Amino acid sequence: MSQETSVITPPGGRRMTPRDVTESLRAATPLELLFDLCFVVAVAQSAAGLHHALASGHVGDGLLSYAMTFFAIWWAWMNFSWFASAYDTDDVPYRIAALVQITGALILAAGIPRAFEHRDFTIAVLGYVVMRTALVANWLRAAAADPEGRGTALRYAAGITAVEAAWVVMLTLPSGIRLWAWLLLACADVSVPVWAERRHRTAWHPHHIAERHGLFTLIVLGESILAATLAVQGAVDTEQATADLYGVAGGGLLIVFSMWWLYFAKPAHRFLTSNRAAFLWGYGHYLVLGSAAAVGAGLSAAVDGATGHFHGGAVARGAVVTVPVAVFLLTVWWLQHRPHQVSRSHKVLVPGAAALVLAATFVPMPALATGAVLAALVAVAVLIARREGAAAGHG
Missing domain, CATH: 1.20.1410 (I/LWEQ domain)
Known part of the structure; x- marks a missing residue:
């Protein structure tokens, strides 16, 4: 009964301190399962775009668009999951931030057909920015509540924000160099955790x-x-x-x-x-x-x-x-x-x-x-x- 109650009425707010890495019976939460189910909508859109490209004979363009859109889905999901493993407080602010990230995933999913058909990534990038902005807010909460991990949390927040701004700038570049900019920014995005955790590891389980x-x-x-x-x-x-x-x-x-x-x-x-x-x-x-x-x-x-x-x-x-x-x-x-x-x-x-x-x-x-x-x-x-x-x- 207590578990059911906590699912419906979470605490109003807590200090976002690290979870115990030796915690027993650490399982996925209902919120994480909802997150996955909503993210798979974006996965389905990306796979559907690939299917139509393959069937119509546009293999090269289809694979490229698929790789680019799936990267955004995968990387946003990864960042949410690893953050949750370390700092999931399951309070109201945390749940709202997770729901905002889900909203971003659905915006991204809505933009995937445009990305495949016209190489227009505007809506997809908008959804990605929404997801990443909510994640930055969580890292700032962690920085305020966890003195030992503050430096790591602030590096995450700064790195994500900088790369997020660069993704928006990418939309203004000529189409001829946009692919190279995408490759550079993808490498920068996946490098943020490596840079952020050089001195202090987050408490993922x-x-x-x-x-x-x-x-x-x-x-x-x-x-x-x-x-x-x-x-x-x-x-x-x-x-x-x-x-x-x-x-x-x-x-x-x-x-x-x-x-x-x-x-x-x-x-x-x-x-x-x-x-x-x-x-x-x-x-x-x-x-x-x-x-x-x-x-x-x-x-x-x-x-x-x-x-x-x-x-x-x-x-x-x-x-x-x-x-x-x-x-x-x-x-x-x-x-x-x-x-x-x-x-x-x-x-x-x-x-x-x-x-x-x-x-x-x-x-x-x-x-x-x-x-x-x-x-x-x-x-x-x-x-x-x-x-x-x-x-x-x-x-």
């Missing part, structure tokens, strides 16, 4: 951080299933169902189920013991989450290919699925599996499967072949883990 990334990965995988399901439904409703279409549907399920299995096969919190390890792991999730969402876009484009609405050759129809799946496999292997010092067989198993997935680009039903490769990978990984576990038990 390893279990909480691992859970937050896992939950968001789950939601993104769910969005991929939804996108592919809607595409299949549209084809069936128009009586365009073919063997290729059912191959995409079956292969898509095997792909997403296997991606879930492989991501959660190894616990991440065990090796999140330093800023260096945690930052590399967190930054690597740009590829994990981006490729997971791109799989949904690729499966939707594959449905277009199965129903004759894809503007591209057979290789392109396969690559829209196999390439993001291979990126996901290799990134998850590098971030989640390799740090556990797995056996030699594990070290070659996932990269070998990624190579087979890329080879599936050239077979007649690439989505189904990719799903079969991933299902076999999961089965072999389970057998190896059981054999190694039995050997360790006997030892």
